[in-house]
Amino acid sequence: MLFVMTPELTLSDPEWTLADIVTDCWRRLGNGASDPRMPFHFPVLATQGVAQMGPAIPAARIVVLRDANAARRELVLYTDRRAMKIAEITAAPRVTLVFYDPADRLQLRVVAHVRLHIDDARADVAWAACSPASRRVYQAQRCPGVTIDSAFAWAAPRSIETPYPGGLENDSSDNNGRENFAALVCSPMSLDWLELSEPIHRRAVFQWVGDKFMGRWVVP
Numbered sequence: 049m050l051f052v053m054t055p056e057l058t059l060s061d062p063e064w065t066l067a068d069i070v071t072d073c074w075r076r077l078g079n080g081a082s083d084p085r086m087p088f089h090f091p092v093l094a095t096q097g098v099a100q101m102g103p104a105i106p107a108a109r110i111v112v113l114r115d116a117n118a119a120r121r122e123l124v125l126y127t128d129r130r131a132m133k134i135a136e137i138t139a140a141p142r143v144t145l146v147f148y149d150p151a152d153r154l155q156l157r158v159v160a161h162v163r164l165h166i167d168d169a170r171a172d173v174a175w176a177a178c179s180p181a182s183r184r185v186y187q188a189q190r191c192p193g194v195t196i197d198s199a200f201a202w203a204a205p206r207s208i209e210t211p212y213p214g215g216l217e218n219d220s221s222d223n224n225g226r227e228n229f230a231a232l233v234c235s236p237m238s239l240d241w242l243e244l245s246e247p248i249h250r251r252a253v254f255q256w257v258g259d260k261f262m263g264r265w266v267v268p
């Protein structure tokens with residue numbers, strides 16, 4: 049039997065439509081969430097800083113993308129509820145996530161509204177999905193950012209003895225640290241997609257207005 053293969057569209061294909069780009073964004077986000085080797089696994093999460101001693105400074109840090117669900121339009125992150133970003137998100141529940149794929153020289157900026165899940169069923173589900181090694185970081189007695197006497201003075205002694213999953217660490221029934229755990233569920237409001245390919249660059253922006261989704265090409 050003869051199969052006629054339609055060639056897959058590649059990113060550099062000039063025929064790509066705005067809809068193709070959105071599909072590709074969710075594909076990359078899904079891959080990033082499920083595979084630590086994929087470039088979208090480690091986005092930068094930017095928040096609006098809160099004024100402390102001086103004026104508010106924009107805050108940004110690397111996080112792990114834990115889940116990406118196109119149908120529900122959700123990106124999920126995990127964090128420590130005592131971290132500074134929680135105070136920032138509580139004050140202003142909008143963030144920007146920046147993803148970068150160096151091989152394709154592709155930047156995706158996602159502006160999202162964030163829902164904080166701490167003491168609820170959604171956080172329980174996320175906690176259950178955490179590996180024992182991930183849970184360890186939430187077991188620190190002191191808040192993230194607090195000054196300590198030496199580098200490992202925050203960790204339980206057994207964490208240092210068995211630094212990676214295995215043995216004692218591999219006990220997923222260990223709920224120690226659950227009280228410090230938070231899931232951040234980000235609902236994208238807009239996407240800004242930029243591809244710096246040669247010979248010509250492309251940029252497109254997309255916005256959700258209610259359930260409606262609109263995209264347009266813009267000057268890179």
Ligand SMILES: Cc1cc2nc3c(=O)[nH]c(=O)nc-3n(C[C@H](O)[C@H](O)[C@H](O)COP(=O)(O)O)c2cc1C
Nearest residue numbers: 090107109110111112126127128131132133134192
């Ligand atoms: C590779 C890598 C992955 C990280 N993943 C996370 C993460 O998933 N969640 C998180 O809260 N912090 C993560 N961090 C730590 C943050 O970058 C940051 O240092 C920490 O959350 C404190 O940030 P804050 O004080 O702004 O809240 C990660 C850091 C690195 C280097």
